[in-house]
Amino acid sequence: MEIKRREFLKLLGGASGAIALGSFGCNQFIDVPDKIIEIAKNGAGIESWKNTICALCPGGCGIKVRLIDGIPVYIKGNPIYPVNQGGMCPLGHSALELLFNPDRVKSPLKKIGLPGGGKWESLNWDEALNIISKKIIELRNEGRPHQVVFLDGSNQHGLMKDHIERFMKAYGSPNYFQFPSIKNDAVPYHLLQGNSKIPSYDFLNAKYVLSFGINYLEESYSPVYYTKLYSYLRGSTGEGRTRFVHIDSRMSLTSANADRWIPITPGTYGALALGIAFVLIKEKLIDANFIKSHTSGYEDWVDKNGIMHLGYKNNVLANYYPERVFQITGVQSETILELARELGNNHPSLVLGGDGSSNNTNGTFSQMAVHSLNALLGNFEKDGGIFYVDETPLKNLPHFELDDIAKQGIEQNPFGNSLDMAFPFADFSIQTLIQNILAEKPYPISVLFIYKGNPLFQTLNHHEFIEALKKIPLVVSFDSFINETNEYANIILPDHTFLEQWNIISNVPSVGFSHIGIQQPVIEPIYDTRSSADILIELGNKAYGNNTKPFPFEDYVSEIKYRVEGVYNSGEGAIVTEGLKGSWLEFLNQRGWHIGTYDSFDEFWNLLLERGGWWNPIRKKKGFSEIFNTPTRKFEFYSQVLKNRIDDIVKKKGIDNSTHDIEFVLGRLNIKTRGDVIFLPHHEPIPYDDGMPIYLTTFQPITNRDGHASNLPLMQEMFGFLTRHYWTSWVELNPETASAYGISDDDWVWIESVNGSIKAKAKIHPGVMPSVAAVPFGLGHTSYGRYAKDYGVNPNSIMKNLYDTINGIPATQSTKVKISKAK
């Protein structure tokens, strides 16, 4: 029987190749004869689409995957998913190269020979899991469960965190750490507001947006969400259009798109923010009412012992006058005046910082300075200001009674605390981890689990980290690839890629509404891989001898289904749907209606899978007492939180508050400032090396982010699509700097620090500050498969081993170098 394509399509009743068949079965709409299905499989191919969430960056975009005969062939944005509204970034498209990557780990592997030697043998799953469960049960029986550390580098904001946390707690270890840690990012807000939440910014209602180093169109939590907001605002014509001004040492994607780019000397963002504060205060462009009622430490003040303390205002007026700030930052004093006047006169105006301005030894203090401008302008909980989204109404995991071994284990000192009292507010610092493993303090580590991520590639302390990894008896890695870190694992348990996996992504930081997105398998696993979440259920339950179960679920998907019931029960928000805007939902809500009544949870769940997610754009208004959780219940210019912590450290160190002890502690913390100023937003100089004339700064191109996309050939090719450098690194230099060193475009350049040197091709353009060498991060892999290995250089490999003094974030912008033309 010959069936013409046209007739076949008519038979199926519509939509060209886009035949709406169920994803698992084939005949949900009409009864299609098997014969025709077979013909279609060999001919036109049966097309179907499935919604899921992209996991290639923390952004959490909804995506639609096009399947032909069940094989994914194309990915586009999910137009009804509110985070990205159909938009995507280059990374998302290359997810297919992740799924079908020839370098995927296809079965469990066991290290043979020397660590890092690259020799592996295949195991079957039972063998691999037996080795691990034997070891961890043994540790529990010996009362040492706390010697297990779990590093989660997945960089995803969803339910996996709670899942791993439950595993670790029930097992009996306080050592579950995420990196990069959002709690670290939130430290500056925590110090000023006592609130560890990442704020959201109401771009849509702001007249003026001033950003310090934060590359929100390319590097931040959700670049596509911000691109959507940005292009919407840029598309509006007329007088009232939001004006964007961006401060950065290099013309990043965000600077290039801003109405104005202000180049600045690296590491001096805080000084510029306070220079702007100087003008705002002098010219009375501040929100005096807000400052009076809801802040503390603005004016000089007297404590309960009658001692006078310096206030924010007098500190700024004495130290940050524009001429001095020009000396520090290289930004002309007229420019500082202009910025402050624009900021103070265009209400509402917003100030945000991060990335380039935070990845320094003085990052926390700089972010405090930047964020203090929002307090001067009274930018909290108002239109065009800063706000906080509500938690999603997910059901908590069922209560579980820990046994005595677990109770004792979690009481142990967490491994993340620094030995030499550095980083007093670090949630997790890789440097602390390395030092503690090497010193075996407070206790030795017996098992290290690493879930995705590649800390060894990102670290500034490469050699010591390798020594630390070698020291741990059992390193188990859950990953789909062998990367630099996994080279030192004893066992690799191959995970599914996100296109084969279940998960829930919820409330991506800085996105302006609460939401959940469903990550569901679009294809059956193509290799012998297993979901890490399911493995943790098995290991976690086994540790309790399967009598009482920390995870009373068959598998991870039952667990997330259980938790999503909370969303169904709450009756809040709505499943994402076409043409439903936030304002319309709000309108209905005010009149007592809500969208979507579902007959049963199953109906809710199925619709959720079909559409891709749930959101609630309606936000509960929060009082200032809710967002300012400081001792004074106000925004604290003078951080009592920081003061109390440092006092505690000093107290632990000595008997009295002798100046000797204080000096010792501040010296260890690398804080050069003394007196009250320490606790106020201030500019803390970076300890550069003498004789090194050039600032080394790095940035993360959107096609690679933190180095994890180097195994995707399309992203390697597109790595430098803006500067036309494919599969390779380059160094951006200002024409003035280049001519001073006799360097021309496309010359090879040596970049040399006290720690070593790297070679890259010069790209000379005026979009970078003089005396700055800007090198993209992401390439320079020594492992990670055929597409990643030996392409480009890793700038982190020559950086000094420096960290933010307060939160322990690697200071990737704080090294100075020499440059020279390579012969």
Added chain:
Amino acid sequence: MSKWAMVIDLDKCTGCGDCIAACKIENNIAIVDPEEANSGRVMFWIEMVSVYEGEFPNIKIKRFPKPCFHCENPPCTKVCPVHATYKNDEGLVGQIYHRCIGCRYCMVACPYTVKVFNWYEPEWPVEFRKCFNPDVSVRTKGVVEKCSFCAHRLIKVKEEVDLEGRDIQDGDYMPACAESCPADAIYFGDLENKESKVYNLAKSSRAKREMENLGTEPKVVYLSKRE
């Protein structure tokens, strides 16, 4: 008869490169050897052009995505000795790969330099061959290729509306780049349809056409407030 055109709003475009990635995956475009790529043989059907303007520190950057312009009066079709590149009734400039003899006259004739040549047999690992787009043929060594405005999508859309017994509406036919742009900066539609977005945007005071003086009448129009 329709006349398909693209309007790119440079006031909204951020230069993120999503269009390039979407295009490469949709059209099964080969990834060439890294060294060859850096010597100018990289294959993008749409690329991102950056031009710096002004003196430091008052720098502005002009950045625009550049697909094939599908000229109404295309210089490339006139020089092809074998009629491998041609303009069809709907204004699309097409490329017939198996007819192309690889002389590259069209590449020289194109003032916008949007055509690329397959210097090598495209190579993919076996695994990647599974996820080719079945609607687009894979090219061979020695042929010229370029942006097709995703013409294979038009064929599907025509079948679709035919079955539904209606005309093509604005928005039915979208190339991959326009569909996935996160900045909503790429519009696509029919210049003959007075209701279409592109018809109206192409008449806007911000509309600019590249190298208009050549008389090529490009059907990719840029919108920008800047000169």
